[in-house]
Amino acid sequence: MNLLDGKLVSAKIKEDIKQEAAAFLAETGRKPHLVAILVGNDGASETYVASKMRNCELVGFESTNIHFDTSISEGELLAKINELNADGGVDGLIVQLPLPKHIDPERVTEAIDYRKDVDGFHPVNLGRMQRNLPCFIPATPYGILLMLAHYGIDTSGMHAVVVGRSNIVGSPMSILLARNSNPGNCTVTLTHSRTRNVKEEVLRADIIVAAIGKKHFITADMVKEGAIVIDVGINREMSDRTKSGYKLYGDVDFEQVAPKSSWITPVPGGVGLMTIVGLLKNTLEAAKGSIY
Numbered sequence: 001m002n003l004l005d006g007k008l009v010s011a012k013i014k015e016d017i018k019q020e021a022a023a024f025l026a027e028t029g030r031k032p033h034l035v036a037i038l039v040g041n042d043g044a045s046e047t048y049v050a051s052k053m054r055n056c057e058l059v060g061f062e063s064t065n066i067h068f069d070t071s072i073s074e075g076e077l078l079a080k081i082n083e084l085n086a087d088g089g090v091d092g093l094i095v096q097l098p099l100p101k102h103i104d105p106e107r108v109t110e111a112i113d114y115r116k117d118v119d120g121f122h123p124v125n126l127g128r129m130q131r132n133l134p135c136f137i138p139a140t141p142y143g144i145l146l147m148l149a150h151y152g153i154d155t156s157g158m159h160a161v162v163v164g165r166s167n168i169v170g171s172p173m174s175i176l177l178a179r180n181s182n183p184g185n186c187t188v189t190l191t192h193s194r195t196r197n198v199k200e201e202v203l204r205a206d207i208i209v210a211a212i213g214k215k216h217f218i219t220a221d222m223v224k225e226g227a228i229v230i231d232v233g234i235n236r237e238m239s240d241r242t243k244s245g246y247k248l249y250g251d252v253d254f255e256q257v258a259p260k261s262s263w264i265t266p267v268p269g270g271v272g273l274m275t276i277v278g279l280l281k282n283t284l285e286a287a288k289g290s291i292y
Ligand SMILES: Nc1nc2c(c(=O)[nH]1)N[C@@H](CN(C=O)c1ccc(C(=O)N[C@@H](CCC(=O)O)C(=O)O)cc1)CN2
Pocket: 047, 048, 049, 051, 094, 095, 096, 097, 098, 119, 139, 140, 168, 234, 248, 267, 268, 269, 270, 271, 272, 273, 275, 276
């Protein structure tokens, strides 16, 4: 078993981004600027946005966190997005998900100017991604591709099984792995809550992407010997034994599955950290105007 080490890879790529941001500053007199909108007080979302802001600072980006109370109306949120779309000092704009029930995430996603959509969720970016055209790739799938590329893993011809069809991870990941590029060129099966026999499908996989949001859903009996296992799960449970007050569990039972796998990501310290890197890379591209 080999570890796909998100701590190590993210630190290395962030060092490269830092140098590129310094060159951008020297050339233009300004820093790449990411704005993150957070609505409500979900503890996990607050942690992720704080981490995004902290990492922006680390690599020499400007960052702004706009925090609204849960009571904000959809109209007020859309008005703020329009204002930021028109602001020439903003390169990247994201709205942290999930949103409160009274706000439609589709309307919010489509309201963001696709040229500032560094989350890569806008239909223009998703459509361009499917056609292998320059675009912002959703941060988590982008981070996974960067991780595979870092370790020189050639996925060409592999059978990939993606578990979970979310807009953020599962669906885009299935498209990216099927594309004619490297990493990519896989034969992809996308499984979801209506799949008849998930275990049978996962057992056939050379590469498993678990993005279902259920603690230890993938067990050893579901994994073929030598499979590559990518765990996107970040399931939180309260714990009085940790400093943070919670403990994170993946969608994969690491203890059981690691001995059977050729490569595996840990949780924490795997895909989550690479998500931040994907976002930073997109923000730099947005500032440089190299995609649009
Ligand atoms: N607008 C968006 N919302 C959400 C996204 C997204 O890409 N854009 N993805 C997820 C959450 N997410 C980013 O926002 C995210 C998840 C995990 C991590 C991370 O650093 N995880 C660490 C552990 C952090 C902890 O202690 O809790 C790890 O896995 O080691 C960063 C970002 C949903 N919403």
